[in-house]
Amino acid sequence: MKRIIYVILVLIVPQLIVYTLITRFDINLGSDESEEIELVNYTKKADKVIRKVVDHAKFEVLQQEFERPQDVTLACLSCHTERHHEIMANNHWTWDRSEKLANRDSVVVVGKKNIINNFCIGIGGSEKTCSRCHIGYGWEDKSFDFSKEENIDCLVCHDQSGTYVKAKGAAGYPAVGLDLNLISQSVGSPKRENCGVCHYWGGGGNNVKHGDLDDAMNSCSREVDVHMAIDGEDMSCVECHKTENHAIPGKVYALSSEDKNRVTCVQCHTEAPHTDKLLNDHFQRIACQTCHIPEYAKANATKMVWDWSTAGRLDEHGNTIHESDADGNHNYLSIKGTFVYDDHVVPEYYWFNGLADHLLITDSITETPVQMNTLEGSYNDKGANCSTGSCSKIWPVKVHRGKQPYDVVSKKIVQPKLWSPNKGDSAYWTDFDWDNSIEAGMKYVGLPYSGKYDFVETEMYWPLNHQVSPADKSLQCTSCHSSSPDSRLANLKDFYLPGRDRFKMIDYAGIFLVLFALLGVIIHGGIRIVLRKNCLHDNK
Amino acid sequence: MKVYIYKIFERFWHWTQVTLIVLLAVTGFEIHGYYELFGYREAVMFHDRTAWAFLVLIVFAIFWHFTTGEWKQYVPTMKLVKEQISYYITGIFTGAEHPTNKLVYNKFNPLQRIIYLGLKILVIPVMVISGFAYMYLNYPNVAVELSGLGLVAAIHTMGAFFLIVFIIAHVYLTTTGHKPLSSIKAMITGWEEMDEKEAREMVISEMEYSLKKTKEHFLSEKDSSAFLDKALEETEEKLGVKKVTKFRDVIANSGAGYFKIDSTGHYIEVNKAWVGLYKYGSIEEIIGKHYSLSRSGNALKQLDETFNKVLSGETVEHGLVIRKCKDGSVGYHTITMTPWIEDEKIKGVQGFILDVDSTNAAKMEWDNN
Numbered sequence: 063m064k065r066i067i068y069v070i071l072v073l074i075v076p077q078l079i080v081y082t083l084i085t086r087f088d089i090n091l092g093s094d095e096s097e098e099i100e101l102v103n104y105t106k107k108a109d110k111v112i113r114k115v116v117d118h119a120k121f122e123v124l125q126q127e128f129e130r131p132q133d134v135t136l137a138c139l140s141c142h143t144e145r146h147h148e149i150m151a152n153n154h155w156t157w158d159r160s161e162k163l164a165n166r167d168s169v170v171v172v173g174k175k176n177i178i179n180n181f182c183i184g185i186g187g188s189e190k191t192c193s194r195c196h197i198g199y200g201w202e203d204k205s206f207d208f209s210k211e212e213n214i215d216c217l218v219c220h221d222q223s224g225t226y227v228k229a230k231g232a233a234g235y236p237a238v239g240l241d242l243n244l245i246s247q248s249v250g251s252p253k254r255e256n257c258g259v260c261h262y263w264g265g266g267g268n269n270v271k272h273g274d275l276d277d278a279m280n281s282c283s284r285e286v287d288v289h290m291a292i293d294g295e296d297m298s299c300v301e302c303h304k305t306e307n308h309a310i311p312g313k314v315y316a317l318s319s320e321d322k323n324r325v326t327c328v329q330c331h332t333e334a335p336h337t338d339k340l341l342n343d344h345f346q347r348i349a350c351q352t353c354h355i356p357e358y359a360k361a362n363a364t365k366m367v368w369d370w371s372t373a374g375r376l377d378e379h380g381n382t383i384h385e386s387d388a389d390g391n392h393n394y395l396s397i398k399g400t401f402v403y404d405d406h407v408v409p410e411y412y413w414f415n416g417l418a419d420h421l422l423i424t425d426s427i428t429e430t431p432v433q434m435n436t437l438e439g440s441y442n443d444k445g446a447n448c449s450t451g452s453c454s455k456i457w458p459v460k461v462h463r464g465k466q467p468y469d470v471v472s473k474k475i476v477q478p479k480l481w482s483p484n485k486g487d488s489a490y491w492t493d494f495d496w497d498n499s500i501e502a503g504m505k506y507v508g509l510p511y512s513g514k515y516d517f518v519e520t521e522m523y524w525p526l527n528h529q530v531s532p533a534d535k536s537l538q539c540t541s542c543h544s545s546s547p548d549s550r551l552a553n554l555k556d557f558y559l560p561g562r563d564r565f566k567m568i569d570y571a572g573i574f575l576v577l578f579a580l581l582g583v584i585i586h587g588g589i590r591i592v593l594r595k596n597c598l599h600d601n602k
Numbered sequence: 603m604k605v606y607i608y609k610i611f612e613r614f615w616h617w618t619q620v621t622l623i624v625l626l627a628v629t630g631f632e633i634h635g636y637y638e639l640f641g642y643r644e645a646v647m648f649h650d651r652t653a654w655a656f657l658v659l660i661v662f663a664i665f666w667h668f669t670t671g672e673w674k675q676y677v678p679t680m681k682l683v684k685e686q687i688s689y690y691i692t693g694i695f696t697g698a699e700h701p702t703n704k705l706v707y708n709k710f711n712p713l714q715r716i717i718y719l720g721l722k723i724l725v726i727p728v729m730v731i732s733g734f735a736y737m738y739l740n741y742p743n744v745a746v747e748l749s750g751l752g753l754v755a756a757i758h759t760m761g762a763f764f765l766i767v768f769i770i771a772h773v774y775l776t777t778t779g780h781k782p783l784s785s786i787k788a789m790i791t792g793w794e795e796m797d798e799k800e801a802r803e804m805v806i807s808e809m810e811y812s813l814k815k816t817k818e819h820f821l822s823e824k825d826s827s828a829f830l831d832k833a834l835e836e837t838e839e840k841l842g843v844k845k846v847t848k849f850r851d852v853i854a855n856s857g858a859g860y861f862k863i864d865s866t867g868h869y870i871e872v873n874k875a876w877v878g879l880y881k882y883g884s885i886e887e888i889i890g891k892h893y894s895l896s897r898s899g900n901a902l903k904q905l906d907e908t909f910n911k912v913l914s915g916e917t918v919e920h921g922l923v924i925r926k927c928k929d930g931s932v933g934y935h936t937i938t939m940t941p942w943i944e945d946e947k948i949k950g951v952q953g954f955i956l957d958v959d960s961t962n963a964a965k966m967e968w969d970n971n
Binding site: 065069072073076077080081083084085340343346347441442444445453538539540543544545557558559560561562563564565568569571572573575576578579580582583586587589590593 | 613617618622635643696749751759762770771
């Protein structure tokens, strides 16, 4: 009895203690829901004190009868003097900026003004409609004067009446018949709706371009966007895109190239937001967005594919055709071609170090699909000093795949003229003639066109940042660490990922050795049992 | 028969190692993606904690091995390796003896020595180093960062498979002891069941080991056997195992009669017990007399035959014989007679007689028939 107790004490109890310590003790798997999330540089909604500091309705200058919207601007500037310098330096106004493209030596001036994408291709020749999203009045063509401060549209960003709206095809001018007194007296810090009117609706429809910026986010649930949810922190855009003196941080890699002026999760959440060190370590090589934006286009579908080559089909009366898919999203428009929309989309994943290249209209095509804005990065790109975060991280990306016209002789993507208020003006959307529209477009941007076009497949990358999901919806370990073809990183093959990757030869050899050992034991033991008399050292 | 083999730390170490290695294997292969048991995140966390626990245990074990000198158990030898292998391949099936015995200073057979040493200095260090590198050097926030996990993962996986194979063979070979479960029981209780022969060798080895150690304590040119004798005697007394007594004393105390007869058949030497059994008055009374006076009739004839056999070099162990005492009465005894050799020549015979009382004598006679 004494010996049994002794054996239990010495051999079994320590094992239980060891096992318990390892598997149970202080098991903190960081279920963040119960814990208060630690934040810096942010005041929670509940703690915010909102005071109205000024009532614009009381200002006489805003009670005058405005003849032109420019008069509102001048009224603003009469008090807010010199602000026009700030906004006129902002690329919301310039639609370009000097950027050094990744892997290129020269600095180029790129922006919405001259970049080409695989949505509406480019604004060249169609400014009058595209500039509906320009914070100015009157950008009809190249003659627009970017130095004239009265052309600044203050209201599109600052209107709080919810009644301000820019007219279609009107070079950025507001719709006719607006109450500019009401609007100008309502002004305040931009709300989601102000930013959203362009940033949600880019590409010609709600959530078309980004996939993670959707009209629904004006009033959404935590499932759609944990930050902007009305039942949550109800954050506006500018609470992250903190703006001082009209300098708005944040950039989209559809246009930008350099790793600067970015808005990050870290500004509030720090570099070590998890209780689990292992998860915090992941931050070194994985963007927060990768795990915390498990899917995008959660409220409304986004455009995944745009095939221009099928455009131009008209019905028997020569009228344009609108066709929609089962969800009510366009899948064919005569003016634009065939689309594929999708919602609740699983992102694609790429290494990304914050630098991007862009296909300029002067660049020749060297590969298909044509890469519109290559995101730089690889596993081995660890930057000069990785701990600063400049090394490549895995990012979730919306990839928009297109098929668009190019010059088969010069092997360059072409800029067709798309829009005109009148037929017979060579605009594709009115005339449906590619040759004419490309010729007109290329002539407008001052580039040659051989006269021969075809369509080429293109890919454009949109790193995702918005529509962050609640913590319990974020990706789990096996979302990536899995050998299943459903692993989120199944296609990111340039490194060894535990749980996903195995060396087949080692595994086969190992399994073979184990089976061989087992077989040996069975045979050896079997013989011993059969010859029991002689064996097992029981000579008696 | 049971012999104490495994000390308490050794057993604690062994079974804790079992727990940790099993946990490492189970969580490790989950991380490798073979199955889902704890959950990936938990598996990683447990694997990490277990690794640290294992490291602590290794430090303790290293300390123990060096302070107790047990590290010598792992010094490899090629002696008897072949025999050990051939025992496992063939001998074990025919009931052959183990080619090696467990000795105190040599608990492991030569194969075990090589394999365990290999584990200790190759597999375990490689697993520990590759494992901690895998776990902690994979992100750029450390001074020394791996260029990728592929290499350490490959090494770590190979080591894991090797350890699984080792465990299979190791567990199976525990069944090749005295009885199938004796080795496992020994690792639990410390006491291993052995057959008598092996146990004896174990005990001898233990004594030998102690004596050798004792000898190491004094270095002297002088013959130290007397010193050792004395020490041994005292030790025996302390332990109460007073068994190794002097040969002469054995004879003196046992009541066995001793005799020595020359080649012509005349007594040269007898002891007191002999004189007593034959009822003579003194030793001198019998010296120089012929042995024929000790028997009568057939018994004498038998003794003549035995005497001649022994003179020609044989050793004869007789069963019951009837002796003729001085006063003419008879007695019973057994007799062992061996040649008396001096200068490589048989000079005569010598031997012992052991008295048998009449009751036992009758029984022995019955047994013989």
